[in-house]
Amino acid sequence: MNYVNCGNFKTSYEKDFALYQTTFSKVVLIIFLVLLFLFPFVATDYLLYIFNLIFVSVIGAVGLNILTGATGLISLGHGAFIGVGAYAAGYFYNTLHVNFIVAILFGGLAAAFIGSIFGIPSLRLKGLYLSIATLAAQFILEFLFVRMEGITGGVTGLSVDYAKIFGIEIDDDFKFYYLGLIFCILMTIFAVNIMRTRIGRAFLSIRDNYIAAEVMGVNIFQYKILSFAISSFYAGVAGGLWTFYTTIITPEHFTIGVSIQYLSMIIIGGLGKVLGSIFGAVFMTVLPEALKLISDFLSQYYQDITQLFASIREGVFGLVIILFLMFEPEGLYRRWKLIKAYWKLWPFSY
Amino acid sequence: MELFFNLLITGLVVGSIYALLALGFTLIYKSTGVVNFAQGELLLIGAYICLHLTVSYRVPFIPSFILTFIFMFLFGFIIERIFLRKMIGEPIISIIMLTIGLSSLLKSVVQIFWGTDTRVFPKVFPSEPVNLFGIKVSQVYIYSVISVAISLVIFSVFFKKSKAGVAMRAVASDQQAALSMGIEIKKVFALAWAIAAVVSAVGGVFVGNINGVNTNLSQFGLKVFPAVILGGLDSISGAIIGGVIIGILENLVGGYVDPLIGGGAKEVFPFIFMIIVLMIKPYGLFGTEEVEKV
Numbered sequence: 001m002n003y004v005n006c007g008n009f010k011t012s013y014e015k016d017f018a019l020y021q022t023t024f025s026k027v028v029l030i031i032f033l034v035l036l037f038l039f040p041f042v043a044t045d046y047l048l049y050i051f052n053l054i055f056v057s058v059i060g061a062v063g064l065n066i067l068t069g070a071t072g073l074i075s076l077g078h079g080a081f082i083g084v085g086a087y088a089a090g091y092f093y094n095t096l097h098v099n100f101i102v103a104i105l106f107g108g109l110a111a112a113f114i115g116s117i118f119g120i121p122s123l124r125l126k127g128l129y130l131s132i133a134t135l136a137a138q139f140i141l142e143f144l145f146v147r148m149e150g151i152t153g154g155v156t157g158l159s160v161d162y163a164k165i166f167g168i169e170i171d172d173d174f175k176f177y178y179l180g181l182i183f184c185i186l187m188t189i190f191a192v193n194i195m196r197t198r199i200g201r202a203f204l205s206i207r208d209n210y211i212a213a214e215v216m217g218v219n220i221f222q223y224k225i226l227s228f229a230i231s232s233f234y235a236g237v238a239g240g241l242w243t244f245y246t247t248i249i250t251p252e253h254f255t256i257g258v259s260i261q262y263l264s265m266i267i268i269g270g271l272g273k274v275l276g277s278i279f280g281a282v283f284m285t286v287l288p289e290a291l292k293l294i295s296d297f298l299s300q301y302y303q304d305i306t307q308l309f310a311s312i313r314e315g316v317f318g319l320v321i322i323l324f325l326m327f328e329p330e331g332l333y334r335r336w337k338l339i340k341a342y343w344k345l346w347p348f349s350y
Numbered sequence: 351m352e353l354f355f356n357l358l359i360t361g362l363v364v365g366s367i368y369a370l371l372a373l374g375f376t377l378i379y380k381s382t383g384v385v386n387f388a389q390g391e392l393l394l395i396g397a398y399i400c401l402h403l404t405v406s407y408r409v410p411f412i413p414s415f416i417l418t419f420i421f422m423f424l425f426g427f428i429i430e431r432i433f434l435r436k437m438i439g440e441p442i443i444s445i446i447m448l449t450i451g452l453s454s455l456l457k458s459v460v461q462i463f464w465g466t467d468t469r470v471f472p473k474v475f476p477s478e479p480v481n482l483f484g485i486k487v488s489q490v491y492i493y494s495v496i497s498v499a500i501s502l503v504i505f506s507v508f509f510k511k512s513k514a515g516v517a518m519r520a521v522a523s524d525q526q527a528a529l530s531m532g533i534e535i536k537k538v539f540a541l542a543w544a545i546a547a548v549v550s551a552v553g554g555v556f557v558g559n560i561n562g563v564n565t566n567l568s569q570f571g572l573k574v575f576p577a578v579i580l581g582g583l584d585s586i587s588g589a590i591i592g593g594v595i596i597g598i599l600e601n602l603v604g605g606y607v608d609p610l611i612g613g614g615a616k617e618v619f620p621f622i623f624m625i626i627v628l629m630i631k632p633y634g635l636f637g638t639e640e641v642e643k644v
Contacts, residue, residue, distance in 0.1 A: 136621035315458025321451030
């Protein structure tokens with residue numbers, strides 16, 4: 001599937017392992033990033049709000065894709081791990097008065113710790129059994145979010161001050177955009193690179209055939225826990241960012257529904273692919289907003305539609321997952337590859 | 351002591367409904383290898399159909415109960431045909447996600463048709479409680495336990511004696527062998543979904559009679575996991591026993607622990623219990639252990 005331009009010979013292993021196969025793709029990426037950095041100057045607040053949601057989702061989805069897509073361990077508890085990160089970041093920020101970046105990292109570490117604990121059953125459990133164990137993690141953590149009022153503030157939630165950096169308060173969508181974007185880029189680069197190392201390959205080998213992997217000398221238990229830890233670290237960072245974006249966190253944001261939403265992101269985007277997680281996160285964040293626009297438009301003609309909106313949104317959400325699984329099981333990533341191949345090969349498509 | 355027996359009886363009622371749902375779940379899992387996260391939505395739809403027939407069309411309870419059966423049987427068939435047939439041979443994560451997607455689709459359809467308010471059944475069972483060993487038990491509880499027990503017996507006999515039941519057990523134990531003996535696997539898959547839909551609907555109608563009907567009933571679908579894990583994913587008797595045990599334990603914990611910590615223990619306890627079971631005995635009480643081959 002990876003079509004390489006004519007005349008692009010690889011003469012060393014370094015070239016084969018390189019992140020960017022051609023200078024062209026590097027240039028395209030840099031242009032794309034520059035555009036992303038300039039975007040807020042032309043965008044409306046609403047667009048910035050959607051982008052900020054996307055940044056948080058991308059980090060969470062990339063993390064889940066390392067666990068589920070690359071290592072093959074299904075997790076139905078990702079939403080709760082995001083919650084652990086969010087609460088931990090908020091709590092550290094409020095009690096220790098550390099810099100907010102330190103607080104977010106603390107949140108990530110706390111989530112990684114909790115995630116590894118709930119990853120321990122993965123030693124004995126696989127597939128369906130593991131997904132049910134993580135479902136239990138989701139409910140237990142949700143329960144703790146409500147009950148541990150000393151830390152989480154219970155149902156009323158935990159509030160933090162706006163994040164501050166170099167004396168600038170990050171208190172609107174415009175400023176948060178840069179924070180989210182930088183975090184998002186760093187975390188994505190980290191994920192892309194982790195998949196190129198020994199660790200990433202160990203993950204893939206566990207997914208493809210864990211018995212063979214063990215025979216080859218991969219310490220299954222260690223790598224499974226590591227996968228849980230890395231994935232939950234991502235979840236925690238996403239949660240920490242969410243804390244400083246909304247400045248008030250309540251248990252409602254970390255329900256089973258959120259876990260399912262992240263799972264659907266990586267399935268719709270493409271399992272095991274970092275780029276796929278980004279596609280999926282964008283798609284699943286934009287979808288409800290697009291539905292909202294459509295329903296606002298239709299409400300001129302049908303009054304009832306706004307009342308039914310929540311139900312319709314859930315139904316469309318389910319339908320989209322089903323349709324993708326039935327007709328495009330490899331997700332948007334595959335479509336992207338096909339489009340790229342089309343442009344490279346045109347007009348000789350075979 | 352009276353509290354204990356009250357909790358025990360409520361636990362038995364709820365547990366028998368878990369048992370029905372677990373039966374449906376196990377049935378689908380055993381014969382098709384599909385994990386059904388939409389089991390709770392099948393219960394929800396069954397409850398609403400029966401309610402709709404009795405309230406809007408004023409059909410008496412028993413006929414509407416039977417009509418609900420027929421509808422759910424067909425509904426199970428259709429779901430299998432449209433959504434699951436295409437997924438045969440897909441990886442487990444795709445199938446899990448498909449049923450999750452199905453559950454939110456079904457829930458949304460229910461909400462669009464019937465809204466989100468709680469609706470109550472017209473009075474079907476006499477309301478004066480019966481005195482059982484010195485404890486007052488409302489009649490709907492007794493009827494629901496009895497009819498759950500009856501349906502469990504019917505299904506056990508069905509699996510043991512009827513031709514279709516034997517075919518289902520054959521497919522469950524070895525798909526290849528069943529196929530070569532001339533059993534139509536696709537029909538068996540469809541039948542498994544149809545029966546699972548029906549048993550869930552029985553549960554739905556009784557829960558609806560006890561608590562009223564709203565979309566929260568679909569949460570029963572998640573509570574079924576502790577029951578099936580305890581009993582063993584592929585064991586029908588395990589599903590029934592697991593369901594009853596989880597129902598009783600959950601209510602006892604609710605009665606004794608909730609006042610100490612201020613609520614919520616009842617909801618989370620089955621899942622804590624399930625993790626412990628998974629760590630000690632991952633294949634449950636009666637499940638068959640999978641042997642790994644390279």
